[in-house]
Amino acid sequence: MTGTYVNTLPDNGRIIQNIIQGCDLVMSHITHLYHLSALDFINTSGYPSMGPWLPSYTASDMLVATGADTNTTANTLVLHYVQALAIRRKCHTAGALFSGRQPIQNAMVPGGVTTLFSSTMPGAVTIADSGGPFNATTTQAKFKSLMNEVRAFINTKYIPDVLTVAGAYGKFWTEGIGCQQLLAYGDYPVTAAGKMAIKRGAVEGLTKRTFNQANIREFVNSSYYTYDVLDAGTGKHPYSGVTVPNMGSGGYSWIKSPRLIGSGAASTVFEVGPLARMVMTYLCPTTQVTASENGLASADTLGTVLGLGPLASYTVTQLVNAAVNKAHHSAWVGATLLNTPLTAELGHLYSALGRHAARALEAKYIADLMAGGSDGIAPWVDQLAANGKCYTYSKIPKVVCKGYGLTEAPRGALGHWIQIEGKKVAKYQCVVPSTWNFSPLADGNPGPVEQALNNSHVGTTPTDMIVNILRLVHPFDCCIACAVHVLNPEGKETLKFAIGPDGKPSNVEIKG
């Protein structure tokens, strides 16, 4: 809506939106490494034969977790898997202080948030109280307390664990290379003027390219959709996009193929996600937003873990340099880590491990901005003004209008295009992150994940192949087509149906 008929957000609204989104991102990234990816690298056969350890595949090169109370690499990773469940909950709790609930928050509205950030309402609730809602001061204190636990976990466990996995599986720095073209819409406005913590743009290799949303095209050459005869085989910009399902179209996926034309890059295929965001921000050194590890005990900072000392102020460039250097030269400590790595080592970010690393670093950067701030600038949560305005009302215009919103979901660049007529939605098109990454062949090129699989080596035995393929696919953090379950309050399924090749429901079974 912002960009269609809503103008600017009040500062509190902007900051609280950033915080709600940031908590979701940090939660999503931690979940991704431990609960969605870790078992690609660990053989948990020493643990009881039950979920979440089963069902699983065992490849020949996995780290073996014995289940014994010994401090082996694999046993420690399993311990962190369990601890991460509590940490991701703390991310949700911290976000829900502002959004009412997480995920699927219900505070964000066009023009700001519905959050009441009052110094007196709802009264003098102390931090010891387990429930909420809390007044402004208590909310800020509780948020920092929760987020500091999360930050300590990221610094002392999440990032070191990624480095541990990288040390044991070094070949994955050169597997899953992919299209080597990145797209980030950028997000997290840190000033009213719109300066972004995550930068916007397209990248080819390590070189910036031109991005303009008007150059986005969605193709359906290999998808179960139909365009008009005149448009068949060509892409449509989302403003003129249509979603007409047709399983008989000769395609092989329900995912469309978004492509970016006119960027000056070698092809129109672009990968989105944490890697795109961190590389794009890395390539904008002069406009970077600094973050800091303020508020943490020294032992809980990544700077101390790496041998740099607590980082009172750091940029994404320094963070990426330190991590890439540490990954390739594990013995390095101190200021040497901040030197620019060899171009080849930076190039290894285009890999299965590079995607895990970028995700971990981004979780740290956003968590530090929310609760640590940087030197001279308060953390986001402390920039909020008690009793400040959180929302600006805008009237939906009667005239026909259209607009778009570009943002960053945890999985990558997210854009929605809307047209409003007679105060109602006349047209809506979403181009979501996994649509870019998991798109099928179009405009002459396979999608980013298809390209990352092609020319990778996955071994020659069936179980090795399965596990290695998962190790290449999982770093893209797929999030596609959620199912809708219709349940009654007792949790009983009430309706079951199938969507036919014509896109219409069939076999409707009302279960009562």
Added chain:
Amino acid sequence: MATITIDPVNRIEGHLKVEMTVNDLSGLVSGAKCTGNLFRGFEMIMNKRDPRDAPVIVQRI
């Protein structure tokens, strides 16, 4: 050459199939295809609704 199909890919959000050809001797992958197995349809759900419903509905994606 072996054709490998993983359907569904586990530990992801959603329903995904990947299919590819793998060289038996080198393990090298070619011809990879990604298939999203579910239709989404939020564009149709949004049609003719109050635009302020959008943030509530489409965040479910």
